[in-house]
Amino acid sequence: MTAGARPFGRAVLKLSGEGLAGKDGRLDPEIVEALANDLRELLALGKQIAIVVGGGNWLRGNRFPGINRAVADQMGMLATAMNGLALQDALEQKGVDTRVQSAVTIADFCEPFIRRRCIRHLEKKRVVILVAGTGNPFFSTDSAAALRASELGADCLLKATQVDGVYSADPKLDPKAERFTRLTFKEVIERDLKVMDTAAVVLCKENDIPIVVFDLHKKGNLVRAMRGEAIGTIIDDGAPPAKPAPRS
Numbered sequence: 001m002t003a004g005a006r007p008f009g010r011a012v013l014k015l016s017g018e019g020l021a022g023k024d025g026r027l028d029p030e031i032v033e034a035l036a037n038d039l040r041e042l043l044a045l046g047k048q049i050a051i052v053v054g055g056g057n058w059l060r061g062n063r064f065p066g067i068n069r070a071v072a073d074q075m076g077m078l079a080t081a082m083n084g085l086a087l088q089d090a091l092e093q094k095g096v097d098t099r100v101q102s103a104v105t106i107a108d109f110c111e112p113f114i115r116r117r118c119i120r121h122l123e124k125k126r127v128v129i130l131v132a133g134t135g136n137p138f139f140s141t142d143s144a145a146a147l148r149a150s151e152l153g154a155d156c157l158l159k160a161t162q163v164d165g166v167y168s169a170d171p172k173l174d175p176k177a178e179r180f181t182r183l184t185f186k187e188v189i190e191r192d193l194k195v196m197d198t199a200a201v202v203l204c205k206e207n208d209i210p211i212v213v214f215d216l217h218k219k220g221n222l223v224r225a226m227r228g229e230a231i232g233t234i235i236d237d238g239a240p241p242a243k244p245a246p247r248s
Contacts, residue, residue, distance in 0.1 A: 007228040008155040010048040010122060012130075014145035014196075015160050017056035017083055019216045027057060027086055031217070036090040038222040039127055043096060047226050048122040050152060052130045052145040053087065055079025073137035074104075080141065081106055084131035097126040103135030103144070115151050122152070139199075146200035150207040157209055158225050159196060160216035165233035166195050183235045195235065210236035 020035075022028030042049055058079035064072045084100045091098040099121050102110035111117070113130060121128045133144040142159075149157045166188075169177040185205035188195055195201065195213060204211055212225050214232030224231050 008047070008226050010152065010154050011050075011156050011158050011226060012145055012149040012152065012154045013049055013051045013158045013160060013222070014142060015051055015053045015083075015216070016141075017054040017058060017079065019160055019162060020053075020083055020087075021057035025057060027083065029090075032087055032090045034219070035087070035216070035222070036094050036096065038220070039091060040094050040096050041223050042226055043125055043127065045223070045226070046125075048125070049226075050118065050122060050128040050130055050148060050154070051084075051087070052133075052141055052148055053080050053083045054141040055081075055083055058082055070137040073133075077104055077132040077135070080131040080133065081110065084129040085109060087129055091127055097124070098129065099126055100129045100131060103130070103132040106132070119152060140197050142196040142200040143203070146196070146203040146209070149209050150203055154209060156225075157204055157211045158222070159211055159213045160222070161213060162215065162217065164215040164218070164231075166193055166213050166235070168193075180233050181230070183233060185235060185237055188235055195233075201235075204235075205237065208237065210234060 020027055020031055022031065039049065055076050055078070059075060064075070081102060088098045088100050100110040101113040101118055103113050105112065110131060118128050130144070130148055133139055133141050134147060145157055163171055165179045165181070166183060167177040167179050171177040183193070185201055188201050189198055196211070201211070212232060212234055214221050214225050216222070221231055
């Protein structure tokens with residue numbers, strides 16, 4: 001399947017915790033509300049969307065020297081649940097039927113992730129928010145997003161970031177960094193472009209799931225991505241050799 005050639009019907013959206021954060025590094029209600037508005041518009045267009053959310057705005061599991069890595073990652077899983085519940089509340093205040101499903105047992109707040117149940121929610125036009133990653137330490141939420149996209153038969157994986165695509169270097173540090181409009185999975189891995197974990201990229205490649213990397217904070221971008229419009233960077237197996245695009 002070639003990304004950008006047609007609209008996507010079902011997608012997994014990967015949100016970082018940092019993408020939901022304001023200047024103080026914590027959850028920003030305005031960002032959450034803007035996202036909820038875009039998601040409501042997508043449902044009105046008949047789209048199906050599941051969201052894998054990170055927790056880096058609260059804490060990152062690998063940032064605690066002296067704490068066992070597995071325990072630190074479990075702390076990070078709880079942080080993702082906090083973001084998921086906040087997004088659910090914002091959506092439901094806008095009349096959007098929403099479910100939070102967790103990869104670990106949090107029975108008082110979330111459903112367990114069950115593949116068939118999740119698909120059924122999507123078919124009933126509910127937004128499903130997937131928290132706690134894969135439920136296993138040492139696996140990132142990027143890997144969780146690729147796994148869920150594969151399990152749910154998603155048409156694409158939408159990687160929401162704070163820049164407008166994939167660059168040859170960090171554009172915040174290198175003013176000469178160039179943005180790519182299209183890449184192949186192989187190029188991303190060989191160039192070590194740090195778009196997502198290599199395991200996540202490989203999983204998408206194996207299951208023919210294109211990745212669309214775009215700026216979360218530009219109004220309407222999420223809707224445009226689902227419509228198949230050419231925004232950000234498209235990563236798939238059918239792209240020509242990568243050519244940097246002029247910076248806008």
